[in-house]
Amino acid sequence: MVGLLLVVASLGALVSSTPVLVQQVCRHGDRAPYAYYPNYPQEQRDMWPQGAGALTPLGMQQTYDNGVAFRERYPHLLSDIFQSNQTKVVSSHIDRTIQTADATLAGLYPPVGAFNFAGLGWQAIPVHTISKNIDYYIHGDPDCPALDAAYEELYVTPRYANFIGTNQNFIYAICALAGYPPEQWNVSNVGVVQNCFVCNEAHNLSIPDWATPEVRTRMWNVLAEWQHLTYTYPGVTKYYTGGGPLLSLMVNNILDKISGDITQDYILYSGHDITLMPFAGNLGLPVGPVPAYASCYTMELNQNDSGYFVNMYFKNTTLGMDQIPMTIPACGLFDCPLSKFLNVTQSLITPFIAAACNNPEQKPF
Numbered sequence: 601m602v603g604l605l606l607v608v609a610s611l612g613a614l615v616s617s618t619p620v621l622v623q624q625v626c627r628h629g630d631r632a633p634y635a636y637y638p639n640y641p642q643e644q645r646d647m648w649p650q651g652a653g654a655l656t657p658l659g660m661q662q663t664y665d666n667g668v669a670f671r672e673r674y675p676h677l678l679s680d681i682f683q684s685n686q687t688k689v690v691s692s693h694i695d696r697t698i699q700t701a702d703a704t705l706a707g708l709y710p711p712v713g714a715f716n717f718a719g720l721g722w723q724a725i726p727v728h729t730i731s732k733n734i735d736y737y738i739h740g741d742p743d744c745p746a747l748d749a750a751y752e753e754l755y756v757t758p759r760y761a762n763f764i765g766t767n768q769n770f771i772y773a774i775c776a777l778a779g780y781p782p783e784q785w786n787v788s789n790v791g792v793v794q795n796c797f798v799c800n801e802a803h804n805l806s807i808p809d810w811a812t813p814e815v816r817t818r819m820w821n822v823l824a825e826w827q828h829l830t831y832t833y834p835g836v837t838k839y840y841t842g843g844g845p846l847l848s849l850m851v852n853n854i855l856d857k858i859s860g861d862i863t864q865d866y867i868l869y870s871g872h873d874i875t876l877m878p879f880a881g882n883l884g885l886p887v888g889p890v891p892a893y894a895s896c897y898t899m900e901l902n903q904n905d906s907g908y909f910v911n912m913y914f915k916n917t918t919l920g921m922d923q924i925p926m927t928i929p930a931c932g933l934f935d936c937p938l939s940k941f942l943n944v945t946q947s948l949i950t951p952f953i954a955a956a957c958n959n960p961e962q963k964p965f
Contacts, residue, residue, distance in 0.1 A: 617904035621857040622674055623850050623867045625842070625879050626666065626896035628700040629659025633796045637789065638779030640796055644805055655696040655703075658802070662894035662917060663700045667707020669915075670866075673923070677865040682709045682725045685863040690728045691870040692739035700894075701727040701870040727870070736845040736953040738871040744957035750835030760829055767822050774819065777810050787826050794819045824888035831874075831881035831888075837948075839957065842875035843882040844950030851942065851949055854901050858908065882948050883912075884929040892917045901938075908938035 632648035633640070648654065671678055679686060682705075689705060691697045702725075711723040732740045754760055764771075767787070775785040778793045797807045797816065830836055837843035846869065856862040869875070873890045879897060881887040898913040911934060913923035927934045930944040950956055 617902040617909075619674065619677065619900045620903050620908075621854060621865060621867075621901040622677060623853060623869070623899045623901075624670070624896050625846070625869045625871060625876060625899075626663075626700070626704070627871060627873055627876050627891055627893060628655060628694075628696045629662040629703065629894045630656045630802060631659055631696050631799070631893070632656065633792075633799045635792045635795075637793045637796060639777075639808075644800065647803070647805060653694070653696055655699040656803075659696070659893060660699065660703045663703040664707040666894055666896065666915075667704040667709075669707075670704075671708050674866065678708065680709075680712050681715060682723070684726065687866045687868075688728065688864045689725075689868045689870065690730065690738065692735060692872065692875070693729050693732045694739060694872070697739070697870040697872065698727055698729060701868065704868065704870070734954070735841065736839075736957070737841055737849060738846065738869055738875050739841050742954075742957065744839055746957050747836070747839035750833070750839060753835055754830065754833045757833075763825055763829060770818060770822065774815075777808070787822065790819060791823055791826075794823055820889060823890070827877055827888035827890065828881075828886075831877040833881075837878045837882040838950055839953065840878045842871065843878035844948055845953040846875070846879060847882055847945060848949035848951045848953070850899060851945055852951070854910070854938070857901060883945075885912075885914075885926060896923075898923060902935075910936045910938060910941040912936075 632650065632652055632654045634653040636645055636652060677686070687708075689701045691701045705725045705727070706722050709723065709725060711717070711721065715723045717723075730738060730740065733742055734740065736742055736744070764787075771787050771790055772782075772785045774790050774793055776782075778789070780789055794816075797811060797819075799805075800807050831840070831843075839845070850867075853862060853864075853867060857864075876891045876895065876897060877887050894917045896915045898915065900911040900913070902909050902911055910928075910931075912926045912928055914926050915923045925934055928936060928941070928944065931940055933940075936944075
């Protein structure tokens with residue numbers, strides 16, 4: 601895996617530059633388990649009043665804080681009052697990402713003047729969503745034979761076969777302890793179990809005695825390797841939501857911003873861990889373990905006297921609100937000149953994803 605290049609020099613190069621377009625890809629905030637393993641206790645299921653996968657009050661707070669932090673970082677791009685020609689927010693069809701977008705916008709645009717009504721401290725701001733059957737970009741389930749074929753190719757690679765061979769007995773053991781029938785003993789269900797444990801620990805709920813620190817560490821490592829193998833495989837990232845299709849939209853937004861075909865200065869894509877991981881893997885950035893709740897990748901189009909360049913950042917909520925500068929490995933520079941950025945991403949974008957998936961071309965939004 602190509603290593604992450606962190607900028608250790610000062611960011612003085614940005615002092616004389618101005619972000620003219622900011623695009624962010626963010627994971628939703630803290631939530632209930634997205635699914636329950638068979639032996640997950642009923643009394644713990646009852647502790648999640650809005651059901652599996654629902655955004656929690658903690659998750660709402662995390663993403664509200666994101667909005668506040670983003671406003672502090674980009675005051676010159678955001679007016680006091682929401683304007684659709686300035687800001688656009690697009691979410692997957694899932695409730696928790698729509699709520700995340702709402703909470704982020706609440707922090708991004710605190711109501712002022714006539715928009716501060718009824719003592720709510722909140723105003724209604726539009727969030728665009730994409731239907732599940734045509735969402736190739738954030739998180740959907742469109743028919744894509746090309747993606748199915750890419751998975752089949754991945755599963756027979758020596759690296760993937762070695763991963764399964766090395767960890768199969770452990771995977772089977774975890775699934776059996778969790779109550780799955782043998783036909784459901786697979787690494788994906790280890791992910792369900794691990795996620796339940798993560799959610800329980802975040803909300804002071806118990807986990808089974810068999811889930812010792814040693815077992816938990818191996819579960820974490822197995823899943824991290826699985827995610828890396830999956831979301832760095834070029835065939836998968838070319839077609840998977842968050843990978844080539846989303847990058848294609850973002851590159852088009854950059855070109856349209858420069859040409860004047862769009863007016864927005866800030867675009868937010870509200871997604872999932874399985875949006876952020878293929879997004880990172882497609883660009884050659886590290887993948888695995890799962891990115892933290894409310895974490896975000898930021899792509900800035902900056903301009904100075906020398907022209908346009910692209911900067912990347914990652915905000916990991918476990919490390920506070922700071923955005924970590926990142927270098928796209930194929931670019932080799934933190935301040936990636938636009939011409940080089942377009943060149944290195946040319947092979948990574950999938951501009952006609954519906955056609956590439958053997959479906960009629962559709963306009964998502």
